[in-house]
Amino acid sequence: MRCEALTNPILLALLIRDLDGMTMNEYNSAFACVGPSIEDPGRNRLWIVPKDTTAGANPSLWLRQNHVLLQKELAEFVAYCTIVFVGDLPAEVQHEYVRVRTESSEARNVSTRRRSNFVQKEVRCISAAGHLYVDRLRLHTSVGNVDHGRRENLVTSVATRF
Numbered sequence: 001m002r003c004e005a006l007t008n009p010i011l012l013a014l015l016i017r018d019l020d021g022m023t024m025n026e027y028n029s030a031f032a033c034v035g036p037s038i039e040d041p042g043r044n045r046l047w048i049v050p051k052d053t054t055a056g057a058n059p060s061l062w063l064r065q066n067h068v069l070l071q072k073e074l075a076e077f078v079a080y081c082t083i084v085f086v087g088d089l090p091a092e093v094q095h096e097y098v099r100v101r102t103e104s105s106e107a108r109n110v111s112t113r114r115r116s117n118f119v120q121k122e123v124r125c126i127s128a129a130g131h132l133y134v135d136r137l138r139l140h141t142s143v144g145n146v147d148h149g150r151r152e153n154l155v156t157s158v159a160t161r162f
Helices: 009-020 061-067 067-073 128-136 148-161
Strands: 023-026 030-036 045-052 078-085 095-105 114-127
Touching: 009 023, 009 030, 009 045, 030 067, 045 067, 061 067, 061 078, 061 095, 061 148, 067 078, 067 095, 078 128, 114 128
Parallel strands: 045 078, 078 114
Antiparallel strands: 023 030, 030 045, 095 114
């Protein structure tokens, strides 16, 4: 038996939005939920849920194909970005880096002149099932992957009550 919210992109995005009180935007290829960062006040965290249900099999490819979306969403005020793929792939938490262009005005004689800087932003890729155990229940190892022993203990302790 599978939880519908872990296999349906819109339901997963709505769940993330509602649990954290975020705002949600819909794009052609994904849903983006943005909300204030708990760890870093004044900055935001970004959760992206791809609409493609098979994208978790190759997160790096999805990132390359959707670089324009990431460029738009990964603004300077985003402190943390996590991409949650529906289903149970990728099996392990992956960390990717995206090169993002930031623009700033120069105070020279021409007010329309812009200077572009490129920064590397870390993007964390995780499956919906991993998101449940790692991000919500905090059952993770020091590396950030699901701690299977602690997960089994939790399931066993909850199942014995019923």
